[in-house]
Structures are given as structure tokens and as C-alpha cells.
Amino acid sequence: MAIESVLNPVGMAKKLSIPQLQKAIQDGTVPPYVGIPILQEKVNMEQRMRRSEEHTSELQSRETIS
Numbered sequence: 786m787a788i789e790s791v792l793n794p795v796g797m798a799k800k801l802s803i804p805q806l807q808k809a810i811q812d813g814t815v816p817p818y819v820g821i822p823i824l825q826e827k828v829n830m831e832q833r834m835r836r837s838e839e840h841t842s843e844l845q846s847r848e849t850i851s
Contacts, residue, residue, distance in 0.1 A: 794815055794816060794819045794820075795819055795823070797815065798815045798819055798820050798823045799823055801815075803824065803827050803828060803831065806820055806823065806824050806827065807824065810824065
């Protein structure tokens with residue numbers, strides 16, 4: 786484990802992708818009290834982005850039809 790991850794586990798956890806963060810929590814590389822809230826935040830952000838993209842493409846298809 787790098788010294789920066791020991792000193793700043795939040796910063797390290799925020800840099801990881803969702804699958805990487807899940808593995809780091811399972812492996813104990815990132816403490817659960819740090820990783821789980823960040824994981825929830827990342828999952829929620831991904832869901833919001835996906836809904837936004839779906840909404841945008843729906844609006845674009847409506848404009849094409851009109």
C-alpha cells in the first residue's frame with residue numbers, strides 16, 4: 786500500500802472506479818467506513834448520469850420526429 790493511501794484513504798478511494806473500489810473494500814485496502822459512502826456516491830452519480838443520458842436521447846428523438 787502506498788504511503789499516500791495510508792495518509793489519505795479518501796483521496797485514493799475517490800480515484801478508483803466502482804469495481805476497483807468494491808474490490809479494495811473487500812480486500813481491506815480501503816476501510817469500509819471510508820469506501821462505502823464513496824461507493825454509494827459513485828453509484829448514485831452513475832445512475833443520475835445514465836438517466837440524464839436517457840432523457841437527453843429521448844428529447845432528441847422527439848425533436849427528430851416533430
